[in-house]
Amino acid sequence: MTFKLLVVDDEAIMRKGIANFIDWDSLDCKVAGTAGNGMEAIEFIKASPVDIVITDIKMPVADGLAVAKFIYEHQPEIKVILLTGYADFEYAKTAIKYNVSAFILKPTNKKELMEAIQDAQKQIVTSRKQTSIAEEELAFLKDQLLLEMTGSAFLPSFEERLSNLGIRLDHYYVAAFQMVPLENDTAFLKSIILDGKKNACCYRYNNLIIAVYFLEGRCESVPDAVLENCREITVIARTLDSREVSVGISRYHSSASDFSYAVSEAIHALTFHFYYEKNIALFSDAPEDADYDLTAENSLDLFHFENHLHNWLFEDAGGVLHKIFNKFKSNFVNSADAKNICAQMYYICCRVLIKRENAAPPGEYLSRITQASDIFSLEHTVFELMAYTKDHFVGTAAQNKLFDHAVKFIHSHLSEPLSLEVLSDHLHISASHLSRTFKKVCGESLTEYINHVRIEKAKEYLLRQDILAYEVADLVGYHDATYFSSIFKKYTGVSPTEYRQGALKSNTPQQADGT
Structure with missing residues (x-):
């Protein structure tokens, strides 16, 4: 979500500095307007939606306390941040009864103001989740x-x-x-x-x-x-x-x-x-x-198995196989049904290899599946089939193993610093060898792959309203919110805020649709 700000100060330079010289987009914020005194602020609030008000305390016509009092009585969901000098601080504390979100002493510290904004955002998100x-x-x-x-x-x-x-x-x-x-x-x-x-x-x-x-x-x-x-x-x-x-x-x-x-x-x-x-x-x-005779869950398991193979995630594909066979064993699935599902795995492996311009697995695997005398021999055959597919997927078995380890490390350390040097040290190989092997197997550079994975993960986080954009940046390894915003826009064509707005808008239920 985007939070709308109103900046209120009788000093034009102060208003302009706060409104124009802070990277509000990186905080999921937009300056909706400015006001030169408390009365202008109150009239603006009456006419336009606002989430957070940043206001000086001493102003002509109506001061910051008058603004806080009006908001408390008429629009208490709006959060107020008061800017005050040392001489006015005791006076400003009387605004506590108006649920002021934060007090910031002048001259205003940019870092302190941004932290106050982030705290106000969290309060708003929590409140909206409850309504x-x-x-x-x-x-x-x-x-x-x-x-x-x-x-x-x-x-x-x-x-x-x-x-x-x-x-x-x-x-x-x-x-x-x-x-x-x-x-x-x-x-x-x-x-x-x-x-x-x-x-x-x-x-x-x-x-x-x-x-x-x-x-x-x-x-x-x-x-x-x-x-x-x-x-x-x-x-x-x-x-x-x-x-x-x-x-x-x-x-x-x-x-x-x-x-x-x-x-x-x-x-x-x-x-x-x-x-x-x-x-x-x-x-x-x-x-x-x-x-x-397949349940929706079984059908979905097969989809995941094929998708993991296509994306070089062989360990994840193996996890799907373990899940399927655990269900076979715990539910005493009919042998014909179990063999039918495993036969489909054989054809999935065929499709995966043929798509990579390799020969299909030997028909011997399919024969062993259909003739398996017990669940243990069936399981052994299917895992051998996946190992064969992995070894023949692309390049040599050694290249595949190296790529597999690199991908696993990337996915499990996404929020940490990742680079060619970091991965080559972890895998105990030269950076140049890793770079060549990764590009040969994947078709893109290691840096491009890391960015793609991070951006795709960021998309998932941005669909959740309880995580703010700058928090998403940290979760996917970009520790500068502004840089995250620019790299996200490079790969998706929109900023994180715009992506979240579009996703939330597209997911807003339409009553006429019956949802």
Whole structure:
């Protein structure tokens, strides 16, 4: 969010200095106006929204205490910072009863003023978090309920909660939207889906957007209006953001108890979107004899596995495999279902290697999967398959191992100083060797990769309203807020403040949309 400031001082030089010669953008602030006395300030506050008022205490017509008193009585959400001289300090303390945020002695210290602003911002954020808007609460409750229904068995209590929230799941289709390549930045995609869509609601499910299309009555084939809407979304994303969007659409459903199955179908349809025109795949078009007994969670696990392989995150891919096999073992999953999921992993590895212009893994792995006599031999085969994929992904096994270690170190030390020298020291190799190997495997320099990772992480933090922009800078390793702002704008085209405003605006629920 951007905080609007009003600067009040009867000295023109002081007003100009505070208003114009502090990097307010780095603090998520904007000077909304200035005033030469307390009465001008009060009139400004009546006419224009303000978050923080910085005011001198001694001024003609009406002083700073009069401003603080007016704010306390009429707009107590505004924070007041009083500027006062030593002689007036005892007098200024009487303003404590007006909930003044901070007292700063003149001559004003820039560092002290900025710290007071940051403290006032935190007070405002905390206060606003405690006062939620009804529409936002309703949208949040809807998202949470649908998310809960996606990942668990249907409970009788869901029916009452659906009714209370005005959600009717008697005739509907579910569509899963995926950015290609898979990305965590889904706010832009969600804003497109919500824009003017009165018969749909959507929510984020990990790094996918799940949309529910409500129908007036029974409809066994996907309505043209739904297909056209999905096509519009893919075109808009490609036109405005140069990114591809894939869509998977479930079969028609007429019961709330089928919701998790519908989501699973939509996600699974994404796995064969490649064979469909305009990146829209229908689950109903799948071969009838195919075994698709997968939960939404299993489908999502496979997506994560493939995405990690594409992005050289082999350790993360291994973590997904451990998670999948732990679920197999703890739930005594049917052997045919377990083998079916593992066979899909084989084809994922095929796609990953072929895309890198390498040969697919030997068919022997698929034979061993289908003929595995127990869960332990199945697990051993799949991990061997991933090791084979990793070794043949690009270059030599040694290069891959070096790259893997470098990427792991970058992701786990993102807030710390990172450079070619730091990484080469950590990996105990020469800086030139690391630079050449990283560029060969990744296709971009180490510095560019670090900046990309930091900016992508910063985007995630900026979607959270409880973290201010200058705090985001520290969290991703840029310890100068002004430099962070410039490097962020270089990679995204907008400042951190503008990005947050756009993301929050795109996520603001529209009541007409049914969210």
